[in-house]
Amino acid sequence: MVTKKARTTSRMKHFLHLAFLVLIAAPFTNPQAIVSSTSTQPEPEYRLRFFHTHTNERIDIVYRRGDTYIPEALHRLDYYLRDWRTGEVHHYDPRLFDLLHDLLASVGEPNDEIDVICGYRTPQTNEFLRTRHAHTGVAEHSLHMQAEAIDIRLSDLSTARLRDAALALHRGGVGYYQASNFVHVDVGRVRRW
Numbered sequence: 001m002v003t004k005k006a007r008t009t010s011r012m013k014h015f016l017h018l019a020f021l022v023l024i025a026a027p028f029t030n031p032q033a034i035v036s037s038t039s040t041q042p043e044p045e046y047r048l049r050f051f052h053t054h055t056n057e058r059i060d061i062v063y064r065r066g067d068t069y070i071p072e073a074l075h076r077l078d079y080y081l082r083d084w085r086t087g088e089v090h091h092y093d094p095r096l097f098d099l100l101h102d103l104l105a106s107v108g109e110p111n112d113e114i115d116v117i118c119g120y121r122t123p124q125t126n127e128f129l130r131t132r133h134a135h136t137g138v139a140e141h142s143l144h145m146q147a148e149a150i151d152i153r154l155s156d157l158s159t160a161r162l163r164d165a166a167l168a169l170h171r172g173g174v175g176y177y178q179a180s181n182f183v184h185v186d187v188g189r190v191r192r193w
């Protein structure tokens, strides 16, 4: 025969047991807790620093956060990499910025400033360079005209090593211009010259 008091005590124990389970499980099941723990983890930032050898302009910019390109930053980069002879701006393929970001990481210089020799070229500028400076090896269908190419060097790394690192990425064209001391990279087909 179970007394009323004994039944109450048993229910109480059962309740306490459940309360205990809820308490220890709470941090794992509370959706609020999950949201706040992920939101405090910062998304990786993709940052680039450039010095333009023709305009002497510098830019230091975060152009991507996690998987998201930052439109305002891309606009600023488009303007920064404009055809400096004509002032014309073309929208750059942001995969080129990822390529540069990974290139710096691959040579162990993720925060290095990249010297820019040439960014976007209008067809007129490309033709001008091709006819007046035949020795610089400007291609007729250069990807500079699609804003998918850039000519660069790093001040504290030899151009030959930069070229080798770019080739190792297998992410597009790599041109080596030893006499002018720069490397061309683009996001076109994988090729070299």
Ligand SMILES: [Zn+2]
Pocket: 118, 144, 149, 150, 151, 175, 184, 185
């Ligand atoms: Zn080039």
